[in-house]
Amino acid sequence: MSLILGIDPGASTGVAHFLDGDLVRLDTVSPHEIERTIREAMPGRVVFEDSRLASRAWNARTKAAYGAALATARSLGQVDAWCRLITEICVELGIPAHGVSPAAKGPKRAAENFAIVTGWTHSSNQHERDAAMVAWPFRRSQGGRHA
Numbered sequence: 001m002s003l004i005l006g007i008d009p010g011a012s013t014g015v016a017h018f019l020d021g022d023l024v025r026l027d028t029v030s031p032h033e034i035e036r037t038i039r040e041a042m043p044g045r046v047v048f049e050d051s052r053l054a055s056r057a058w059n060a061r062t063k064a065a066y067g068a069a070l071a072t073a074r075s076l077g078q079v080d081a082w083c084r085l086i087t088e089i090c091v092e093l094g095i096p097a098h099g100v101s102p103a104a105k106g107p108k109r110a111a112e113n114f115a116i117v118t119g120w121t122h123s124s125n126q127h128e129r130d131a132a133m134v135a136w137p138f139r140r141s142q143g144g145r146h147a
Helices: 031-041 063-093 111-118 126-138
Strands: 003-008 013-019 022-029 045-049 097-100
Touching (some): 013 031, 013 126, 063 097, 111 126
């Protein structure tokens, strides 16, 4: 059985588990739990939303927008660091991993639309749905490990 993890890094990190192409589990973990989550699962592949691949994050044309842009930059810097952490953990463990840009992940999905696309009928939050959608196109890809 092949396990693929989809990860949406953030202050609330979404994690989606695909087993043999089927979405079987959604979780939300804290950033300090990312490493443990990957190590315990030992998936065949990790696909994560990589904020470092975004071409543009904000536009600060006014003084008020500048303050908001600084807050966004701080938050984005944290997410960038978590993306780097995911990459380094996977390299250390020999797990194939790659990032997907936020734009390539596609639009945010409400629970109803998410259920139509994925077949997932249990509860979920936006972080978990984003994690699932980032890995959705790769859910049947082969990895070197089995669950």
